[in-house]
Every structure is written in structure tokens, then in C-alpha cells.
Amino acid sequence: MKCQTIMGIMEKLAPKKLAENWDNPGLQLGNPEQEISKLLVCLDVSQPVVDKAIEIGADMIISHHPVMLFKGLLSIRTDTYDGEMLQKILSHNIAVYSAHTNLDIAQGGCNDILAQLWNLEKVEGLALTDPETGDSLGRIGYLSKPMSIEAFSKMLCDTLRCHHVRLVKGGKDMVKKVALCSGAGAEFISKAVFKGADVYVTGDIKYHEAQQAVKQGINLIDAGHFATEFPMVEAVAKYLRQELASMKQEADVEVCEDNISEDFFKVVGGKEG
Ligand SMILES: [Zn+2]
Structure with missing residues (x-):
């Protein structure tokens, strides 16, 4: 099957037009015309993933x-982690495609995957990204x-x-009523409060953001950037298998x-109590 x-x-799952304007989704490396026989779905493209x-x-x-992402590519030095990795990817003729904020926002994307995992009902968007279409980041249900x-x-x-989450017990x-945002979603704490959530789950929470949750009277859970996004691996693989089977x-x-x-x-234990 062609990469295209x-x-x-x-694209059907996560249309590129949904992505935030600073983002860089789509084909990162490779040729749309190349033939593909095996896919590997992952959260991050790392050296171990490429080796796999x-x-x-x-x-x-x-x-x-x-x-x-973020930095324009000005050089590919193969004595750096990324440069060595890109060389490895290209020399093995592997294509790389990414669906980032478009997959966060998409119906059935990262945020809906979490809502499904926790069997949330009456799920709606948390923070609008496009008032005309109703597309949103985060979910509440x-x-x-x-x-x-x-x-x-x-x-x-x-x-x-994950083996643990960090709970900020600021509410009931x-x-x-549960609000969530996969990855780094501290910016939506107030949104979750405004929408009447009893708890807001996201990743990458800092100290003063935890303090803000306490002051605003909401429970806040940092389940980690990795753990809140990793379920996309299984879900996207399942989606691809279904589409390919059809x-x-x-x-x-x-x-x-x-x-x-x-x-x-990694959590390392210290002194008791
Ligand atoms: Zn992320």
C-alpha cells in the first residue's frame, strides 16, 4: 500500500486543518509514493523506537x-541524538507521519480516548479551538x-x-463531573472550574498551578504527560487495523x-513518612 x-x-481520523498553527503534523520524512507493508504506532520517535x-x-x-517541531531544522549533525536518529530513519527508508494537536482535538482522538477509557458519559469539549465548528481541546463528562x-x-x-498519579485535593x-486534557493542559484549570468539574485530570502540572486549583476549589490530578497520551498508541493502531481491514x-x-x-x-522512594 502506498504511504499516501x-x-x-x-487524515480521516485527525484532519490536519484541526492542528494548532504552531504545530507541524503530517508526513515528516519519506515519500508519499513509497510502498508500506508494516506500520509502527508510537507516542514519540526515539532511538529505541526507531531501532524497534x-x-x-x-x-x-x-x-x-x-x-x-519548534526549531527550524538548520543542520542534521549525525553526532547528535536527533541527527543520528534521522540518518537511521532515512537510511532504512522509513517514512514518519505525525498527528499531534490535530489528534488531540479530533473526535475520537487523544482526549476522547481518555473519556472512553474512564467510561465518561455525556462527553463534551472543554476548551473551544474553533467556535464555528465546535472543535475543542480537552473533554468534560x-x-x-x-x-x-x-x-x-x-x-x-x-x-x-503509570504506577501513581499526583493528586491536588482542592475540591469535593x-x-x-470530570474534565480532562491529555498531555500538558494546565492552562485549562480555570476552564474546568468554570464548567463545574469536580476534578480535572491532565499532565505537566507545576507548583503554582496546583496552588491555583486549591484556591479555585477544584481537585486536580497530574497523571503525567506520557500516561495521558500513551493510550493513543493502542487506539490509533486499532483504528488503522479496522480501516485497513475494510x-x-x-x-x-x-x-x-x-x-x-x-x-x-521514575518515582524513587525516600525516607518513610
Ligand atoms: Zn504531548
């Missing part, structure tokens, strides 16, 4: 975070029945790829998932 066809399938792609013979990587904030926090650990003991070339393209990446942050 896979790009079309991804080479090992399993994947000829296309689909990632959430773009390989090239209801648990089927109220639960204690501690039980909810434990449920997050059970459903996400029992929660039912096409005749089903048998021609295999979809694999990154099962080696882990959060950079």
Missing part, C-alpha cells in the same frame, strides 16, 4: 509528537456514579500506563504498537 493511502486514513522499527521491518512510523477522589485516582492508575471528596489490501499492511517506551519520570 495511509496518510489519507490518518528497523528490527521488525516497519517501513512507516506513525507518532503523536512530531519528529521536527460524567462518571456513571459518584466515586471518592481517592478511588478515582486509583482508577486512573489502573487504566493508564466525591467526584462525578479495504481490500488488508493482508498487505501489518500494524504494530510501541510496547517499549516508558515515562521518563
Whole structure:
């Protein structure tokens, strides 16, 4: 199957026009005309992920975070981490496609994946990105029945790829209305308060943002950037398999998932109490 066809399938899930204007989604490396027989879906394109792609013979990587972002590419020095990685990708003729903020905003994207994982009901957008279309970042919805904030926090650990979450207990003991934003969503704490959420779950929370939540009387949970986004790997792989199965070339393209990446942050125990 042509790379272009896979790009079309991804475009259907996460249209590039949804992306924020600073973002850089789409085909990062490779040629739309090249033939693809094996895909590897991942959150980040890292050296271990690229090595894995080479090992399993994947000829296309689909990632959430773009390989090239923020800084214009002024040189490719192969004595740097990224340069060496890009050389490896190109020398093995691997295409790389990324769906970033467009996948966060898309219906069925990263935020909806979390809402589904926690069985939220009556799910709506949290923060509008386009008032005309109603496209939004983050989601807000209801648990089927109220639960204690501690039980909810434990449920997050059970459903996400993390061993702990950081709870800022600024609100009620029992929660039912849940706001969420995958990745780094501290900017929407006030939005979650305004929309009446009992708890707001996101990643990358800083001290003064936690303090803001306490002052505004909302429970805040930092479940980690990695853990709140990693579920996209399984969900996007599942989507691709379904789409490919509905096409005749089903048998021609295999979809694999990154099962080696882990959060950079590790919790190390210290003194008791
Ligand atoms: Zn992210």
C-alpha cells in the first residue's frame, strides 16, 4: 500500500486543518509514493523506537509528537541524538507521519480516548479551538456514579500506563463531573472550574498551578504527560487495523504498537513518612 493511502486514513481520523498553527503534523520524512507493508504506532520517535522499527521491518512510523517541531531544522549533525536518529530513519527508508494537536482535538482522538477509557458519559469539549465548528481541546463528562477522589485516582492508575498519579485535593471528596486534557493542559484549570468539574485530570502540572486549583476549589490530578497520551498508541493502531481491514489490501499492511517506551519520570522512594 502506498504511504499516501495511509496518510489519507490518518487524515480521516485527525484532519490536519484541526492542528494548532504552531504545530507541524503530517508526513515528516519519506515519500508519499513509497510502498508500506508494516506500520509502527508510537507516542514519540526515539532511538529505541526507531531501532524497534528497523528490527521488525516497519517501513512507516506513525507518532503523536512530531519528529521536527519548534526549531527550524538548520543542520542534521549525525553526532547528535536527533541527527543520528534521522540518518537511521532515512537510511532504512522509513517514512514518519505525525498527528499531534490535530489528534488531540479530533473526535475520537487523544482526549476522547481518555473519556472512553474512564467510561465518561455525556462527553463534551472543554476548551473551544474553533467556535464555528465546535472543535475543542480537552473533554468534560460524567462518571456513571459518584466515586471518592481517592478511588478515582486509583482508577486512573489502573487504566493508564503509570504506577501513581499526583493528586491536588482542592475540591469535593466525591467526584462525578470530570474534565480532562491529555498531555500538558494546565492552562485549562480555570476552564474546568468554570464548567463545574469536580476534578480535572491532565499532565505537566507545576507548583503554582496546583496552588491555583486549591484556591479555585477544584481537585486536580497530574497523571503525567506520557500516561495521558500513551493510550493513543493502542487506539490509533486499532483504528488503522479496522480501516485497513475494510479495504481490500488488508493482508498487505501489518500494524504494530510501541510496547517499549516508558515515562521518563521514575518515582524513587525516600525516607518513610
Ligand atoms: Zn504531548
